Amino acid sequence: MADMKVKQGIHIDRNPIESFLMRVKDFAKKNKRQVLIFFAFVTFASVLIISIFLYLENFSTKNLVKYELIVENYRQNPLDETVKKQTIDDLNLIIENTSFGFAPKAANYILGNIYFEDKKFEESYNHFQAYVQKTSLNDALHPIALNKAAIALEEQGRIDEALSILIKYEEKAKDSIVMDQVLYNIGRLYALSGDRLKARDYYNRLMLAYPDSSFADRAKERLFLLSVQQG
Numbered sequence: 765m766a767d768m769k770v771k772q773g774i775h776i777d778r779n780p781i782e783s784f785l786m787r788v789k790d791f792a793k794k795n796k797r798q799v800l801i802f803f804a805f806v807t808f809a810s811v812l813i814i815s816i817f818l819y820l821e822n823f824s825t826k827n828l829v830k831y832e833l834i835v836e837n838y839r840q841n842p843l844d845e846t847v848k849k850q851t852i853d854d855l856n857l858i859i860e861n862t863s864f865g866f867a868p869k870a871a872n873y874i875l876g877n878i879y880f881e882d883k884k885f886e887e888s889y890n891h892f893q894a895y896v897q898k899t900s901l902n903d904a905l906h907p908i909a910l911n912k913a914a915i916a917l918e919e920q921g922r923i924d925e926a927l928s929i930l931i932k933y934e935e936k937a938k939d940s941i942v943m944d945q946v947l948y949n950i951g952r953l954y955a956l957s958g959d960r961l962k963a964r965d966y967y968n969r970l971m972l973a974y975p976d977s978s979f980a981d982r983a984k985e986r987l988f989l990l991s992v993q994q995g
Contacts, residue, residue: 831858831867835874852878859894869898873905880912889916896929907933907942914949918956927953944970948979952986960990 834854841847855871862868876891892913899906910933917926930950933940940946951966967983974980 830854831870834858835870838874848878869895872898873909876909876912876916880916883919885916885919889913889920892916901937901940907937907940907946911942911945911949914953918953923953923957927957944974944977944979947973948983951983955986955990964990 834851838847838851852875855875858871859868859875872891872895876888876895879885879888879891892909895909896906896913899909901907910929914926914930917923917929927950930946930953934943934946934950937943947966947970951963951970954960954966955963964987967987970977970983971980
């Protein structure tokens with residue numbers, strides 16, 4: 765009987781990762797040009813993104829240094845009108861030249877306070893409102909800027925607008941550290957607008973939620989005055 769030779773095939777079991785890598789390898793061999801173009805594009809894009817990031821980071825750092833020097837000079841000479849004018853001009857330049865980073869936001873806050881102290885309430889409101897729009901509810905100065913923005917509106921006779929921004933904040937930031945002041949100001953503004961019922965409601969809410977607050981004591985006085993006026 766003639767010898768019979770049987771050729772047996774060899775089957776190699778691969779795990780899913782090895783199979784995927786083998787498919788990628790086969791695809792790369794068949795499409796060398798497209799693969800090279802793809803990797804060249806990815807490399808170029810990566811270098812471009814890193815370069816832009818480094819440029820913006822450097823630009824932001826330079827603006828921060830400028831901001832700190834401007835504010836430090838102003839703090840040393842707060843009563844010098846020439847220094848104040850230069851401070852205002854320099855901080856406005858920072859805001860105009862960039863819209864990212866800490867410096868332009870902080871510049872809005874400082875300008876809001878400078879104009880507030882000078883009783884230029886329209887300009888003050890514009891800068892405090894800009895700061896509020898650029899920051900989140902978690903920002904430490906956000907509620908302070910918002911309260912001052914509302915007062916600046918009130919000083920202009922824009923009571924309804926002042927109420928609107930405070931009520932919206934009260935709805936969004938129930939746990940704010942300045943909520944006692946916010947509730948007090950809402951009650952006070954309602955009283956100014958002639959709505960005594962809502963004024964009483966906010967004063968009572970303040971006294972119930974923050975009995976130890978100094979604003980609760982003020983609310984008691986306001987409630988007493990409302991009662992006298994009504995009587």
